Amino acid sequence: MKPKLIIGIVSIVFFTSLLMYNFGNSISTYVNFIDAEDRPTAHVVGVWDDSQAYGFSRETMQFSFHMKDQDGNVRRVVYPRPKPNNFEQATQLVVIGEMRNNVFHANDMLMKCPSKYNDPSQLEQLSSAN
Amino acid sequence: MAGLIGNIFLSGAFVASIAAMIGYALSASGYKNTDSKKIERISNWFWGFKGIFLLIASGILIHLLVTHQFQYFYVWNYTSLDLETQYLYSAFYGGQEGSFMLWIIFSFIVGLGLIRWTRKPYRAPVMFVMALTQVFLLSMVVGWDLIVAQIGASPFRTIAQEMPNAPFIQANPDFTPSDGTGLNDLLKSPWMMIHPPIIFVGFAMMTVPFAFAIASLWTRTYHDWIRPALPWTLAANLSLLTAIFLGGYWAYETLSFGGYCAWDPVENASLVPWLIGTAGIHAMIIQRKSSRAHKASIFLAILAYVGIVYQTFLTRSGVLAEQSVHSFVDLGLYGQLLLFILVMVALGIGSYLYRYRELPSPEKESKILSREFMTFTGSMLLLILGLVIILGTSSPIIGRFFVDNPTPPEIAFYNQWSMPIAIIMAIATVIGQHLFWKRYTWESLAGVLIVPLLLTSIATVLSIILGDVRNIGYMIFIFAAWFAVFGNGRVIFDLLKKRPKLIGGALNHVGFGVLLLGVIASSVYTEPLLDQRTASYNARVAQGEVFDEEGFPVTQPIEMFELDLNSPKLINERWMVTYEGYELSDSPRLGMQTYKIKFEPVNGGSPFYMKPEVYPMLTTSTRDNIEWSVDPHVRTGLFSDIYLYVAGSRYVEKENERVEQRNTMQPVAGNPETESRQSIEIKQGEMVTSGNFNFTFRNFVPASEESVPDNTQIGIRALIHVEHEATGRAFEVEPLFAVYTDDGRSYTYSPPLEIEEWDLEVTFTRVLPEDDSIELTVDGLDYEFEEDWILVVAEIKPFVSVVWLGTFLLMAGFSVSLLRHWAREKKAGEDYESKP
Numbered sequence: 001m002k003p004k005l006i007i008g009i010v011s012i013v014f015f016t017s018l019l020m021y022n023f024g025n026s027i028s029t030y031v032n033f034i035d036a037e038d039r040p041t042a043h044v045v046g047v048w049d050d051s052q053a054y055g056f057s058r059e060t061m062q063f064s065f066h067m068k069d070q071d072g073n074v075r076r077v078v079y080p081r082p083k084p085n086n087f088e089q090a091t092q093l094v095v096i097g098e099m100r101n102n103v104f105h106a107n108d109m110l111m112k113c114p115s116k117y118n119d120p121s122q123l124e125q126l127s128s129a130n
Numbered sequence: 131m132a133g134l135i136g137n138i139f140l141s142g143a144f145v146a147s148i149a150a151m152i153g154y155a156l157s158a159s160g161y162k163n164t165d166s167k168k169i170e171r172i173s174n175w176f177w178g179f180k181g182i183f184l185l186i187a188s189g190i191l192i193h194l195l196v197t198h199q200f201q202y203f204y205v206w207n208y209t210s211l212d213l214e215t216q217y218l219y220s221a222f223y224g225g226q227e228g229s230f231m232l233w234i235i236f237s238f239i240v241g242l243g244l245i246r247w248t249r250k251p252y253r254a255p256v257m258f259v260m261a262l263t264q265v266f267l268l269s270m271v272v273g274w275d276l277i278v279a280q281i282g283a284s285p286f287r288t289i290a291q292e293m294p295n296a297p298f299i300q301a302n303p304d305f306t307p308s309d310g311t312g313l314n315d316l317l318k319s320p321w322m323m324i325h326p327p328i329i330f331v332g333f334a335m336m337t338v339p340f341a342f343a344i345a346s347l348w349t350r351t352y353h354d355w356i357r358p359a360l361p362w363t364l365a366a367n368l369s370l371l372t373a374i375f376l377g378g379y380w381a382y383e384t385l386s387f388g389g390y391c392a393w394d395p396v397e398n399a400s401l402v403p404w405l406i407g408t409a410g411i412h413a414m415i416i417q418r419k420s421s422r423a424h425k426a427s428i429f430l431a432i433l434a435y436v437g438i439v440y441q442t443f444l445t446r447s448g449v450l451a452e453q454s455v456h457s458f459v460d461l462g463l464y465g466q467l468l469l470f471i472l473v474m475v476a477l478g479i480g481s482y483l484y485r486y487r488e489l490p491s492p493e494k495e496s497k498i499l500s501r502e503f504m505t506f507t508g509s510m511l512l513l514i515l516g517l518v519i520i521l522g523t524s525s526p527i528i529g530r531f532f533v534d535n536p537t538p539p540e541i542a543f544y545n546q547w548s549m550p551i552a553i554i555m556a557i558a559t560v561i562g563q564h565l566f567w568k569r570y571t572w573e574s575l576a577g578v579l580i581v582p583l584l585l586t587s588i589a590t591v592l593s594i595i596l597g598d599v600r601n602i603g604y605m606i607f608i609f610a611a612w613f614a615v616f617g618n619g620r621v622i623f624d625l626l627k628k629r630p631k632l633i634g635g636a637l638n639h640v641g642f643g644v645l646l647l648g649v650i651a652s653s654v655y656t657e658p659l660l661d662q663r664t665a666s667y668n669a670r671v672a673q674g675e676v677f678d679e680e681g682f683p684v685t686q687p688i689e690m691f692e693l694d695l696n697s698p699k700l701i702n703e704r705w706m707v708t709y710e711g712y713e714l715s716d717s718p719r720l721g722m723q724t725y726k727i728k729f730e731p732v733n734g735g736s737p738f739y740m741k742p743e744v745y746p747m748l749t750t751s752t753r754d755n756i757e758w759s760v761d762p763h764v765r766t767g768l769f770s771d772i773y774l775y776v777a778g779s780r781y782v783e784k785e786n787e788r789v790e791q792r793n794t795m796q797p798v799a800g801n802p803e804t805e806s807r808q809s810i811e812i813k814q815g816e817m818v819t820s821g822n823f824n825f826t827f828r829n830f831v832p833a834s835e836e837s838v839p840d841n842t843q844i845g846i847r848a849l850i851h852v853e854h855e856a857t858g859r860a861f862e863v864e865p866l867f868a869v870y871t872d873d874g875r876s877y878t879y880s881p882p883l884e885i886e887e888w889d890l891e892v893t894f895t896r897v898l899p900e901d902d903s904i905e906l907t908v909d910g911l912d913y914e915f916e917e918d919w920i921l922v923v924a925e926i927k928p929f930v931s932v933v934w935l936g937t938f939l940l941m942a943g944f945s946v947s948l949l950r951h952w953a954r955e956k957k958a959g960e961d962y963e964s965k966p
Contacts, residue, residue: 004495019518019547026543027525029533043537056778058921061688080686082777082921088755100682107686 133286136190143183150176151261158254181238201306210312227285236334259341321380329373335366340435364948399441405516412509432478504562556610559639560617582616614643634947641939648932659924695918778921826851856918865894
């Protein structure tokens with residue numbers, strides 16, 4: 001084998017493993033609130049618990065609400081930004097941040113909005129109005 | 131009925147493209163005998179018929195959209211009666227089915243060009259590949275309901291076909307909604323009309339190098355294919371670049387993504403093919419110039435199109451539904467899309483491997499300091515960057531090797547990899563461009579690069595000092611970017627003197643350097659706009675001096691500020707910013723508020739206004755829940771942009787409270803007694819503020835006799851000017867005050883006057899002659915008076931203009947190269963035709 005080819009293969013292997021190592025580190029897994037306590041940052045999936053008070057406070061400049069994760073744990077979440085536009089409509093929330101003293105401090109928040117497709121409820125409203 | 135015809139034409143187009151595909155395959159496999167020419171001509175006819183059928187079907191769909199035939203699911207789902215005409219047309223490609231059709235139409239037109247301009251022996255196999263991709267794309271929209279499986283989702287399906295089990299359909303199969311749900315508010319933008327078509331032009335043209343690569347493997351003529359393929363690839367890249375630019379600008383300016391690039395999977399979907407396509411162009415140029423790199427150029431031409439299909443698969447199959455703002459919905463096409471990508475990979479990579487041993491390879495290795503080696507390096511770097519981004523976007527699939535339930539990678543992953551790659555690329559461009567035109571040794575190269583290096587050093591030092599750059603990585607990045615600008619600038623300078631038509635490549639590489647400078651300046655050095663109190667709070671947060679009520683350190687800075695009506699705040703020590711109220715209007719969007727925010731530079735300069743908007747999203751808001759959407763205002767400047775939106779306001783809060791009250795209070799009949807009533811004593815010419823309103827008593831006006839009761843002794847009206855403080859809207863009312871006698875007793879008569887817009891009633895209740903004033907009673911003022919306020923999120927982004935400049939330079943460079951290669955290819959075509 002030519003030395004150039006060997007260098008090429010070695011560098012490809014090195015490059016690929018470095019890339020995959022880095023990629024593996026930069027993705028994480030979705031957890032619940034209990035497991036989030038042991039992590040510096042966590043992604044938690046859940047739904048908004050609308051039975052408790054929520055809203056943006058102009059004193060603390062934070063939006064706070066309660067979220068129920070997929071295992072049913074409910075925690076307060078604070079988010080240092082205004083309430084996102086489509087918050088109430090979201091069928092699922094993903095909060096990214098850290099858990100401190102039973103309060104989840106979210107740095108980022110993603111909302112999954114209901115698919116209006118294949119959802120006949122809007123049509124039913126229409127047809128009952130007709 | 132029209133839908134049925136549409137479906138028939140779509141099926142016709144599908145069948146015609148299958149026929150064309152088979153015909154081209156037959157013609158290609160026997161291209162030396164005479165029949166093949168005839169078969170090819172018949173296939174061309176099929177290609178043409180397919181196009182005509184497709185155009186008719188599209189015409190029918192547009193007709194259905196424009197005439198509001200809401201019994202069709204597509205029409206109902208993407209349009210509504212109040213949609214402006216131009217958006218009715220663009221709703222054609224607003225959904226998945228229509229956007230597939232648009233893609234097919236452009237591919238059809240590209241195919242016509244190929245039939246016209248491609249020479250033997252490539253024409254038949256190239257058209258075979260084109261027809262094959264058409265068969266797949268058409269199968270996505272053909273909507274055949276076979277017993278074993280459903281093929282495609284037709285844009286002509288009715289609501290009854292879409293939801294056969296819905297109870298209202300079973301009650302009334304011919305049910306037609308009276309209005310549609312409407313186009314998503316975010317898509318009602320002029321950008322929507324141009325951005326998607328240009329993407330699909332790019333996608334359609336990127337099929338051409340793929341088709342040529344397959345044709346070259348098929349016909350075993352591995353060299354000549356790049357001549358006709360190169361102009362197509364350049365054109366495809368130019369349109370993808372334009373589309374990326376438009377999409378980025380759209381995202382930046384109207385959608386509040388907060389930036390021009392958010393590493394969103396769908397934005398990556400056009401970026402990755404562009405990167406791989408550009409890698410392919412580099413390889414093709416080496417092949418054309420030096421008859422090398424055949425393997426690479428064929429491989430990359432295949433990969434660029436596979437990249438397009440793969441990203442189409444990711445974004446349209448529903449795999450990424452949770453990660454992207456472009457929420458394409460799963461239409462049940464998962465299997466078909468998977469088959470599409472698998473066949474393209476099998477065809478491309480399979481035939482590549484099959485012919486691999488035959489592919490020409492260079493006799494001896496290139497030296498490092500040769501144009502072949504450097505251009506090839508550029509090609510590989512582009513490919514690596516493309517692969518890194520593909521890896522990132524594929525996290526829902528590839529991430530499963532690492533963890534269950536993988537999240538998307540952090541933005542840092544993309545940045546950490548793209549930055550060093552970009553640095554190496556930038557330096558390689560300079561060496562590559564020099565070697566491209568002339569031979570150099572290391573010594574002579576260093577000699578010519580002295581001046582550019584000197585300029586680069588000066589510019590880098592200045593940038594570091596002026597921009598207060600502390601990070602060593604950014605310093606290297608800035609150096610590399612300036613080096614690309616000056617080094618390639620030198621090449622342009624040389625070429626302009628001798629061969630100005632050839633500057634395309636060098637211009638591109640200068641554009642690349644400029645783009646890097648713009649990207650680093652605008653993304654890393656973006657600063658939030660803040661008032662002094664918030665800024666000092668954030669400084670304390672950064673030092674860990676702020677603790678929350680439970681004693682934990684606060685780590686998140688506040689990146690917004692509040693403005694009260696007409697009370698200026700000093701922002702970033704540069705501007706006095708004043709909120710001057712808002713205007714309500716119903717055009718172009720219902721219930722839209724335009725906020726007026728004045729910026730006055732502290733150290734001189736002319737003041738300017740920012741006018742962000744907030745509006746309720748019509749498609750998703752209901753009576754019980756208003757969803758608000760913001761439209762940021764971007765003030766573009768030469769050195770920096772200001773990006774600003776209103777994240778909350780008193781108006782929006784009150785509207786939400788009103789809706790909520792209506793929801794909760796409805797069962798209890800309204801209790802009017804809680805309404806607030808206030809008396810105002812006011813002198814003539816005086817202004818009194820009460821609640822949100824300013825009342826000015828202008829003067830007395832005599833009352834006409836018809837308006838007062840009989841036996842009136844005094845009848846007088848007061849002209850009152852009522853102004854809403856926040857909006858500046860004003861009304862004038864003339865309430866009446868009369869004293870009349872009945873049976874010898876005096877009565878006063880003062881009917882209330884209503885100002886409907888504000889639910890306000892003004893009554894002229896008394897005249898107070900002793901101090902020259904009158905008393906008004908006002909009903910409907912807010913009990914708890916609250917000053918009008920808004921919450922502002924704003925950023926200053928330096929040198930966004932440089933990003934656009936870099937993009938324009940790249941576009942200009944590609945255009946120059948495209949024109950040159952096209953002219954040469956056309957000339958070659960004429961020479962070919964003139965030969966017997």
